[in-house]
Amino acid sequence: MPSLPSAASAADMNQVEYLGLCDRTAVEWETLRNYEMFSLSPDGSFPMMKASRSKAVRLADREVMMVGGGRCFRVSLSNHPTQNKLQS
Template identity: 85%
Template sequence: MEALEPAVNGAKATLNTDKKTTKEKEKAKRHLPALPSAVSAADMNNVEYSGLADRTAVEWSSLKNYEMFSLSPDGSFPMMKVSRSKAVRLADREVMMVGSGRCFRVSLSNHPNKTSPS
């Protein structure tokens, strides 16, 4: 009896042994610079920003990612939408799961109101 070689549609199957495994094909790591940091809080300035809060509530789904909002019309306790279903409270950086709802957009001005050197 003859030993038959595996065939697919009449063609001989060949083993491809020269391909690298996925571990060997790792992507080159990107070397990105680190964020600069202040040495201490004494090297920082106190800054106060002014902002505007919408008077009309908007739907959660209409906010873009990384847009600030508040649950109250006076703009207190600002939060930031970080994905379709998550928001972050800016006061304590706690992540909240969100499905739907209405909120008030908050816009910060481009320039701080007051800066005072420490």
């Protein structure tokens, strides 16, 4: 299989902005599926991703954290632009 292409430098990249939704109710760590995004805060700040049953990855710096359990808020990226974004 071919490898993923990569950008030569940051100058070859575009700036992007993602919209997302954050659950209002916390869920148990065990209910998240692998590679599902979550936040420890109900406002969705500092999103993370569940990597395995006992590991999470902070998306800001790709730091791997060991996790034994707890509660978190699911984060879902939205693929529907808002009216404000369409008018820009």
